[in-house]
Amino acid sequence: MANQPILFHAIQAVRAAGITEVGIVVGDTQAEIRAAVGDGSTFGVRATYLPQDAPRGLAHAVLIAEDFIGDDPFVMYLGDNCIRDGIVPLVEEFRRERPNCQILLARVPNPSQFGVAELDAQNRVIGLEEKPRQPKSNYALVGVYMFDRTIFTAARAIQPSGRGELEITDAIQHLIDQKFDVRSHIITGWWKDTGKLEDMLEANRMMLSDIVREIRGEVDAESRIEGQVVIGAGTTVVRSVLRGPLIIGERCRIVDSYVGPFTALSDEVTLQGSEIEHSIVLQRSQIIDLETRVESSLIGKDVRITRGRGRPRASRFMIGDSSEVEV
Secondary structure (H helix, E strand, O other), X not given: OOOOOHHHHHHHHHHHOOOOEEEEEEOOOHHHHHHHHOOOHHHXXXXXXXXXXXXXXXHHHHHHOHHHHOOOOEEEEOOOEEEOOOOHHHHHHHHHHOOOEEEEEEEOOOHHHOEEEEEOOOOOEEEEEEOOOOOOOXXXXXXXEEEOOHHHHHHHHOOOOOOOOOOHHHHHHHHHHOOOOEEEEEOOOOEEEOOOHHHXXXXXXXXXOOOOOEEOOEEOOOOEEEOOEEEOOOOEEEOOEEEOOEEEOOOOEEEOOEEOOOEEXXXXXXXXXXXXXXXXXXXXXXXXXXXXOEEOOEEOOXXXXXXXXXXXXXXXXXXXXOOOOOO
16 A cells, blocks of 8 residues: 555554564465564564464464463554554553453444444443344444453363354453453544455555655656655656656656556556556556556556557456456
8 A cells, every 4th residue: 555565554553552562473475574574673663473374263363472472461453454543542542441352343334244343332342243144233343452361361262163263253252251341442533454456445545645745756847747746766757647646666667658646656667658547556567558547456566468469459368366357
């Protein structure tokens, strides 16, 4: 989002709340995460990596972190969540009130896609369900939780769900059933679980809404820049129109092209003879001489998209797993 991995936003959010010891539960992609985060010093934290052999559920991830956490209260922040206003006041409330657990809730139009909280007349949590078919409320669990060490006992007391995972909702329900102090905080600001393309694009759009114009690359006299635009060092813009808010990374080349609002082009991207808006393009990808505008798209690393010039005209694709293409 806005040329920064979502995980970085999560780390920055916990650091802003005064948390400097960060444990990152990692799986198959741990090499990439380690390479990106390193020892955490770039963010002002100390990062410890906690390998999980398989995705066995969020409560299982809590148990993996038990030795790292010890007796300290802690925040569990799911790495694909983004809360625009951060968590500083929420952590301060948890520190001040000292409940056993504090969960964050947000109203959503589609609660069956989330963990859902049932509240009583005083807005106290009386029940939790994971992705229920018939939700008892429209309050979804935001992917940020605050616990003391009672959660470890709760996580060991539950059984795997029907999908074979130790659900954090079941562990919190155990705390409720055992009369521990479980509190909720309903957030009213912008929050997004970025698990889908449209969510990623919306999060990117929200982040770009806050950027301030900064031009560090080279823009020729025939190009036009409108609105809040960030251009990284080493990038060249030639005979093109850039209409912000948008961000272009370092060492990019934009030639005879249009880059529209809410677009994030990462480092070393080439855009030539093409148009794009409301999209995210990752490192070293190339979009060359397309006849139609690219919009509302997420394009990965080292991708090359070009217009075929041969006859007969046909579409030719090499596409990775779990992709979606509209032509």
